[in-house]
Amino acid sequence: MKGILLLLSAALLLTGCATNQSPTGRSQTLLFSSQEMAQLGESSFKQIKQQETINQDKAINAYVQCVADRVTAALPQQNLPWEVVVFKSDQVNAFALPGGHIGVYTGLLDVAVSADQLATVIGHEIAHVLANHSNEQVSRAQLTGAGMQLADIALGAGGIADKDLYMAALGLGVQVGYILPYGRSQETEADVMGVELMARAGFDPAASVELWKNMAKAGGEQGPELLSTHPSHGQRIAQLQQMQTKAQPLYQQSRASVKNICQRPK
Ligand SMILES: [Zn+2]
Incomplete structure (x- = not known):
């Protein structure tokens, strides 16, 4: 037991333990570099693309791409090419992964019924990615239960806490933000950042309230990321209504310069 703990702390020293501040001022522990997270995001996305059916409908792909392009163009830093893939599935789900990957399920398009709602x-x-939420989740997994298994692997490898082994072990059990659900404070943070981002991209932030009303009505099979458990729909809608005071002026500024309205296919 003591050996494992020693190993774990040695591993933490190796990986470097950074206590960060999130964009809205929460403190978060991040054990992985952005390069490592991008690698993990890349391999997770590859895996998901193999598991799910990729949508071949050109009009739907163009529509989702159009909305994603406008949102990513409004990001303060343009350091990633964002890959956008539409999956054919009834699941009401979407996700974004570190390294610049966005997945949207066709089931979501029945609930997010306008470009503004999809935005x-x-x-x-995207806000989950910008705020390092998957790094936070994977770090937490390593520090708790999963950390013990990882320590066993390190022991098996002759007691050397190899960083690549850690990453491999994490990659086996963890698809970032996909299997590990985000926490309530992360969801709220992503709402705050996301509403501001959509407003800067010229999408009407009032649509966020409509979207979550639709989501509450839809029920049914929702993907892990958009689960109704956290925060409750009612609480979320109330918070989004409060965010309008700040978001609407941003939208009024940006809407005039919108060139592509992203027409939803019939
Ligand atoms: Zn979320």
Whole structure:
């Protein structure tokens, strides 16, 4: 037991333990570099693309791409090419992964019924990436239960806490933000950042309220990321209504310069 703990702390020294401040001022522990998270995001996305059916409908792809392009163009830093893939599935789901990958399920398009509502979800998912939420989740997994298994692997490898082994072990059990659900404070943070982002991209932030009303009505099979458990729909809608005071002026500024309205296919 003591050996494992020693190993774990040695591993933490190796990986470097950074206590960060999130964009809205929460303190978060991040054990991985952005390069490592991008690698993990890349391999997770590859895996998901193999598991799910990729949508081949050109009009739907163009529509989702159009909305995603406008949202990513409004990001303060343009250091990633964002890959956008539409999956054919009834699941009401979407996600974004570190390294610049966005997945949207066709089931979401029945609930997010306008470009502005779709921009709400895409903005929210991108905000999870910007705020390092998957790094936070994977770090937490390593520090708790999963950390013990990882220590066993390190022991098996002759007691050397190899960083690549850690990453491999994490990659086996963890698809970032996909299997590990985000926490309530992360969801709220992604809402705050996402609404601001969509407003800067010229999408009406009032649509965020409509989207979550639709989401509450839809019920049914919702993907892990958009689960109704956290925060409750009612609480979320109330918070989004409060955010309008700040978001609407941003939208009024940006809407005039919108060139592509992203027409939803019939
Ligand atoms: Zn979320």
